[in-house]
Amino acid sequence: MNPDAPLLIVWHSRTGAAEAMADAASKGADGEARIVRARDAQPDDVLKAKAYLFACPENLATMSGMMKEFFDRCYYPVLGRIEGRAYATAISAGSDGEGATRQIDRIVAGWRLKRVADPLIVNCDAQDAASILAPKTIAPEEVARCEELGAAMAEGVRMGIF
Incomplete structure (x- = not known):
């Protein structure tokens, strides 16, 4: 991990899916x-x-x-200091992931961040207690999508696009 890297990936995961998504994006950011x-x-x-x-x-x-x-802890200390910066989301979901996406979008609207990529949602299709709580892996094609997102975001920063 580069402590001076321009792309910050903040993640949380209980079952491994979102962690795998964040790791893949980080790998893509090279x-x-x-x-x-x-x-x-x-x-x-x-x-x-x-x-x-x-x-x-x-x-x-x-x-x-x-x-x-994370948002509760960081929201007010950075409010008014990061306007216009780029963001994207990577959501692991049991169904559609739309609720998490909407909530993050609403919060970062207050920071005046700019979405630079469509929401990346990986549907783990977990619909019962056992499958929801079970450890998860991400299919190779989904890992590739996450790597591409990380690469695109890092390149956008390098090129000064955002």
Whole structure:
């Protein structure tokens, strides 16, 4: 991990899917990303970055509680200081992932961030308690999508597009 990398990947995962998505995006960014667990991410991490990827599971039709805690902890200390910076989302979901995407979009609208990629949603198709709680892996084609997102975001920062 490059502590001075311009792309900040903040992630939370309980079953491994969102973690795998964040790791793949970081790999795609080829050394241009700092990957930080949501529980460890601080306002200074947000301030140092030029772009953000928020990766988490959708739990009960919303983002995970630990990701919400990250936003709660960092929201006001960076408010008014990061306008116009780029962001994207990577959501692991049991169904559609739309609730988590909407919630993150609403929060970062207050930061005045600019979405630079369509939401990346990986449907793990977990619909019962056992499958929801089970460890997850991501299919190779989904890993590739995450790597491409990380590469695109890192390249956008390098080129000064965002």
